[in-house]
Amino acid sequence: MTHFMLKEIHEQPDVIRELLDRSISIAFEKVDHINILACGTSLHAGLIGQFLFEQVAKIPTQVRSSSESRFAPLLETSNTLTISITQSGETADTIAALKTVQSKQIAITNGIDSTITKLVDQTIYTNAGEEKSVAATKTFTAQLVILYQLAFELAQKQLTELRLIPQQIEAILRNNTIAEIAKTLENTRDLIVIGSGINTAIALEGALKLKEATYTHAEGYAAGEFLHGPIALLDSQIPTIAIGNVGKTLDRIRANQTPVIEIPTPAIPELFSPFLTVIPLQLLAYELAILRKIDVDRPRNITKSLTT
Structure with a gap:
């Protein structure tokens, strides 16, 4: 394919399949409140995460742009989980915001051994492979897979519906x-x-x-x-x-x-x-x-x- 963006759009079914074959879990026993920090496309993934955590897991969730959280930090409780979402793991605004957080922390990132992984208690990698196009595509849907997995785990529900998603994406791409x-x-x-x-x-x-x-x-x-x-x-x-x-x-x-x-x-x-x-x-x-x-x-x- 001529352009990386198109190539990476077409890689999404395989990225999702590989993530669904991997089990993930939250390393913390009790979570009664969730904060999400992210920027750009990752912030939109965070908004879907908020929907899932509240509507599926029934856990109150707040989302804030990392750059804005410097001026208005999200409130934390003793059982708050802060999830930072960043494709590269090097997003300056998200790193700065995370340094002010006192609660338990998870990072969702595609950046292996990136700066953000050294600041958090647990890292969940999106394993999407290198994304060369500036406009994020496959890293976005990879972030979504992880957010669905976390929300269903917190809800203690089985997540099987995503298994058909890769072939449905392939059908969209074919047609x-x-x-x-x-x-x-x-x-x-x-x-x-x-x-x-x-x-x-x-x-x-x-x-x-x-x-x-x-x-x-x-x-x-x-x-x-x-x-x-x-x-x-x-x-x-x-x-x-x-x-x-x-x-x-x-x-x-x-x-x-x-x-x-x-x-x-x-x-x-x-x-x-x-x-x-x-x-x-x-x-x-x-x-x-x-x-x-x-x-x-x-x-x-x-x-x-x-x-x-």
């Missing part, structure tokens, strides 16, 4: 029609991405991928919240990408003669759908970048690991 959709957006400079429930985080992640890879002004929103003000942005020149079942919001958007691109919820329980709804958005970011002749693996102004 890929995203290039045709990208052609309709080649000259579009503003996009709205909406999702609901657990896919709200995927709306945010999809918008970030479009910003990073295609230089498109894309904004992600929770579908219901979009009606409370941001809907005023819509006109015939600003398409909306709708992820899954966004209910009446989609009717309101169409009433404004706004172009809509739908990414349907896969035929699996919605709780597990983020693995499949994110793939078309990753592909869209890639295809649109190629159409615009952007260096998709090395977009301007950003680096793989923000260490300063």
Whole structure:
């Protein structure tokens, strides 16, 4: 494949399979509160983690951007578990935030023997292999696998539903029609991405991928919240990408003669759908970048690991 980003998108089924064949566990007996620290794509993984820890494991969970936690540290209890998520393990904001934490600490990272691994009580590696493209793809879904595993372990529930995910991703990749959709957006400079429930985080992640890879002004929103003000942005020149079942919001958007691109919820329980709804958005970011002749693996102004 010509570009690392496309290669890494296609590597995701195998990365997920290998993670599912590995057992992980939390090294702490009691957890009654969880804090999550992360930046960028890892922060969006953290938002899905929050959904899982609260809705599956029934544990109150807070998520904060690592850079903002310096100004407003997350509250800790005697049984708080702090989870830091960082692809490289060298993210300066996350390292700085973690140094102020007093509670038990787990790092989820792809960076073997990275700085963050020396600061925490337990490290869980994503084992995704080197990710050369600046825009994270396979490390994101690898982080999700670990967060699902941790949430189901804390809930003392069996997690078997992810076993079918790799082949379902492969089916999406085989039947890929995203290039045709990208052609309709080649000259579009503003996009709205909406999702609901657990896919709200995927709306945010999809918008970030479009910003990073295609230089498109894309904004992600929770579908219901979009009606409370941001809907005023819509006109015939600003398409909306709708992820899954966004209910009446989609009717309101169409009433404004706004172009809509739908990414349907896969035929699996919605709780597990983020693995499949994110793939078309990753592909869209890639295809649109190629159409615009952007260096998709090395977009301007950003680096793989923000260490300063």
